[in-house]
Amino acid sequence: MSLSTRRAQPEDAALLLAMSRAFHDEDGSPLDAAATATIAHVAAGEPLAPAYLLEENGAAIGFFILTLGYSVENGGTDGFIDDIYLIPAARGRGLGQKAVGLAIEQAKAIGIRVLLLEVEAQNARAYHLYRKMGFADTKRRLLRRILVDGN
Template identity: 45%
Template sequence: MPELPVALRSIDVTELDAFVELVVCSYADERASAMDARTEDAQRNARSQVEALLPQGLATPDHHLYSVLEGNAAVGHLWIGVTHVDGFRSAFIYDIHLREDARGRGLGRRVMALAEEAAHGLGARDIELHVFAQNSRARRLYESLGYRVTSLSMRKHLG
């Protein structure tokens, strides 16, 4: 079966609430697992972070929210923010998500290429992201695409 084209489409206001809920839930689940935290606390933290990053929703400057399309079907989303912290424009992938049935077929690699193209088009010199340590599948993908570790957080439970 031939590969369907993969593209990004800016999300519209009717999709924003569902986008935010998916980001909050998926980030909270991964954070709760990584930090051995209660899910409800991780969800509260995730919602607070998303609200702080997108105070004006889709109108928040330098934040770009996309649906990932495979053919005509939405199979995931991508959230890119642009910063100017180190004297140059840098893109940050706040969230990338593919539906379970879209995984394992090379779509992640294709979406990352589209993310890099989008970041370049936004004037970014670099692109970066955060990945939880236990997400070895994503880490392998990013490393294979040339991403390198630039900082490392470590934690020890004292209880």
């Protein structure tokens, strides 16, 4: 079981979109038109949101997207694992932990000092995996406000 990662290329857009749709459908938050367009933009090489394919023996079995920010509190460049996904056939074999490890390695390689992520409240399995991988509760609530309607 050899898991590797590579930066997504424009020709990977359809694959990235298909996996992203599957991820969001499973999550109960299907992609809207704006999010669909954003995935194509990310695959084209958006510098603030590098996307990576996860491959097992050369076959794509998942992906993750890192988004970059800057934080005084975090001492500079911080990042967010915006999405991380493994296809159902790849689950239950320890690849989730390896995928998170690869995301951490890529984050370090591009200069991210602090890496953040969010996990659905009901996803205890993922929560425990992230805790095992060194992520800690921030004791804060993540809030959002949409500034531009993308539809």
